[in-house]
Amino acid sequence: MIKSIKGTRDILPDEVGAWHRVEQAAHQLFSRYGYREIRTPIFEETQLFARGIGADTDIVAKEMYTFPDRDEEKTSLTLRPEATAGIVRAVIEHNLYQTDPALKVYALGPMFRRERPQKGRYRQFHQVDVEAFGMERPSIDVEIIQLALDYLRACGLTESQLILNSVGDAKCRPAYVETLRSALRAHKDRLCADCQRRTETNPLRVLDCKVPEDQAIIESLPKISDHLCAECRDHFAEVRRELGLLEIPYELSHRLVRGLDYYTRTTFEVTSAALGAQNSVLGGGRYDGLVRDLGGPDLSGIGFALGMERLVMLIPPGPQESRCDAFLAVLVPRAFDRALLIQHDLREAGVRVLVDHEARGLKSQMKKADKLGARYVAIMGEDELADDVWTVRDMTTSTQERVSDVKLAEYIEEKMRGRDAG
RNA sequence: GUGGGUGUAGCUCAGUUUGGUUAGAGCGCCAGGUUGUGGCCCUGGAGGUCGCGGGUUCGAAUCCCGUCAUCCACCCCA
Numbered sequence: 001m002i003k004s005i006k007g008t009r010d011i012l013p014d015e016v017g018a019w020h021r022v023e024q025a026a027h028q029l030f031s032r033y034g035y036r037e038i039r040t041p042i043f044e045e046t047q048l049f050a051r052g053i054g055a056d057t058d059i060v061a062k063e064m065y066t067f068p069d070r071d072e073e074k075t076s077l078t079l080r081p082e083a084t085a086g087i088v089r090a091v092i093e094h095n096l097y098q099t100d101p102a103l104k105v106y107a108l109g110p111m112f113r114r115e116r117p118q119k120g121r122y123r124q125f126h127q128v129d130v131e132a133f134g135m136e137r138p139s140i141d142v143e144i145i146q147l148a149l150d151y152l153r154a155c156g157l158t159e160s161q162l163i164l165n166s167v168g169d170a171k172c173r174p175a176y177v178e179t180l181r182s183a184l185r186a187h188k189d190r191l192c193a194d195c196q197r198r199t200e201t202n203p204l205r206v207l208d209c210k211v212p213e214d215q216a217i218i219e220s221l222p223k224i225s226d227h228l229c230a231e232c233r234d235h236f237a238e239v240r241r242e243l244g245l246l247e248i249p250y251e252l253s254h255r256l257v258r259g260l261d262y263y264t265r266t267t268f269e270v271t272s273a274a275l276g277a278q279n280s281v282l283g284g285g286r287y288d289g290l291v292r293d294l295g296g297p298d299l300s301g302i303g304f305a306l307g308m309e310r311l312v313m314l315i316p317p318g319p320q321e322s323r324c325d326a327f328l329a330v331l332v333p334r335a336f337d338r339a340l341l342i343q344h345d346l347r348e349a350g351v352r353v354l355v356d357h358e359a360r361g362l363k364s365q366m367k368k369a370d371k372l373g374a375r376y377v378a379i380m381g382e383d384e385l386a387d388d389v390w391t392v393r394d395m396t397t398s399t400q401e402r403v404s405d406v407k408l409a410e411y412i413e414e415k416m417r418g419r420d421a422g
Numbered sequence: 423g424u425g426g427g428u429g430u431a432g433c434u435c436a437g438u439u440u441g442g443u444u445a446g447a448g449c450g451c452c453a454g455g456u457u458g459u460g461g462c463c464c465u466g467g468a469g470g471u472c473g474c475g476g477g478u479u480c481g482a483a484u485c486c487c488g489u490c491a492u493c494c495a496c497c498c499c500a
Contacts, residue, residue: 003491058498062423082500111500116423119494127500194497210496260499269500280500307500331458362458370460381458395460 007115007123017321018312023108025154026128030106033147035130038105040086042112046076052085052294054261056201063113079112082260083129084287084303085294091133092296103133108308120278120310128311130284131303133291138238141266141286141302146248148270148282148304156315160272160281162249165224165256166236167204169264170289172229177203179222187217204257223254232265239266262287266302272314281314282306322373326412328355329365331381338380338405345409351416370395375419376412378403 004010011019027037046066053060065079080086087107090096097103107129114123130147132140145162152160168176184191184199184206191199192211199206207218228236243250250268258267267285275281284304291299326346328339339355346353354372356365362379369377378390390408393400394415403411 006491063498113499115498116496117493118496121499125500129500205498258499277495278499283500305500310500329459361453363456363460364453366458366460368460374460377460379459383458391459393459398460400459 005123007117009122015312017318018315019308021318022128022155022308022311022315025151026106026108029151029154030130030147033104033143034102035104035106035132035147038087038090038107039109040083040090040107041080042110043077043079044086044089046078048085048089048294049078049081052088052262052290053082057261059113059260063115065112065114081113082111083107083109083127083305084131084262084290084301087129087131088291088294088296088301091299092291092294097134097297097299104131106130118278119276120307120313122309126308128306128308129303131301133301134299135302136300138235138266139242141235141239142242142246142248144284144302144304145243145268146246148268148284148306149248151306152270152281152311155311157272157281157311159274159314160270161251163253163256163269163271164240164243164250165253165267166228166232166239166265167257167263167267167285168224168228168232172227172232173224173264176222176224176227179227180204180206183221190214190217207255207257218255225254235265258283258285262290262293264288268304272310274314275310278310280307281310320373322375324352324354324369324372324374325416326351326353326376326378327365327369327372327374328353329362329369329377329379330355331362331379332385335380335385338385342405342408346412349409349413351409351412376415378408378412 030037046064049064050060055061059081064081067077069075069077087105091103091105108126110124110126112124115121117123128151130144132144145164149160149162167173180203181199184195184203188196188199190213191206192209192214195206195209195211195214198209206214207221209218225236256267256269258269263285265286265288268283269280270282271279272281273279282304284302286300286302288300290301291297328343330336330339336355336359343353343355354369354374356368362381366377375395377393377395379393380390384390384402387402388405389402390405391400392403392408392411
């Protein structure tokens, strides 16, 4: 049997309702904040991600789905592992920053990373991505954070925690990284093997090491908050002041470092314990150098990405939804002809109507109508056919009455309207 | 890439320790109990290469080896 490939999965009809809820919440809420949807291709030139995300990151070094195009030059293509790079490319390519007075966009869609699958982690996964460009002031950081939290609440997620940090900028971070590295070298022998390696490759990552024996050392390391330059310190202070003003609770963590190279200043993450080890639902931050690094103008940016699989796992299940309003149950072939004619009238009137295509007994048709959540079942057998009427059963009250064939569509529409209004 | 758990009916699982008739249950599905009426109940039915391959044995779902899949964790990340 051919099965879906490792790390991919089918979102089956029973599950799709939850996906629709989070998608609709996104469209609705984001537009209230002035964000508009953008749709970029799911594959790009490999170069875009290598330059944008950082060639030394795990994503680029070993997790990308990269393949040659079928052209003479053998252009290298990559399925997007995240959304920001593609969006930035589009912003630059179409000069959006020159024409859009408030460049605020969001995107929904699949991303691809070749990682070992785990709880809430797939090789094809879906993200909601929100980005704002060209705004320097800390208030946009706060707006983005508020939007993220509003969105999670709109989706019905109640148990979550906001974690906040500042990772400095191109002026102050490199110096801090060196300070950190020196401090780590002093403890080298007592660190776990991974952290000894990270000390040289990416010292910031040592900060979120989970090995218990390393924790005491990590706590004693110099903190980025003490090494920010004046501008970064002021920026972060204002972000915190505004979060306080808006009464948005958060936990400060000098150990929150983001995985992608492009982040500057404000970084944040929302976690939920219900997700297991993959506890991050949403992560984001500012990336003031990225647009320029990708060949655009010196345009600041800030945004977040949210894992939709993880979100869907967390939100309360919706009610079992009815799949039809009216079910036409027929017992003789000529009645079936009437059903075929009338079902189209009903559908044009917006009524969800189904018939049984298997010509089974009435009991079995009733059963099916019930399972589909039909509110009304219109029955036509020999008796009704003779009088040119339907017996219409209201499945919630178990009452029924006879309605002439020509009036059936109108009758059900009427009933449906009455219910919707009531 | 590394470590561990689990693979038996459409789904959730029992049976594996101590090898032994036609491999079970619940749910779901189909039919009947009602000459033309759903839910609840009762009865019956369909549905299984016991992940796959090899080995041990008179005999393997059960023991051994290999392999694949899947889940969880590490690395890393949404």
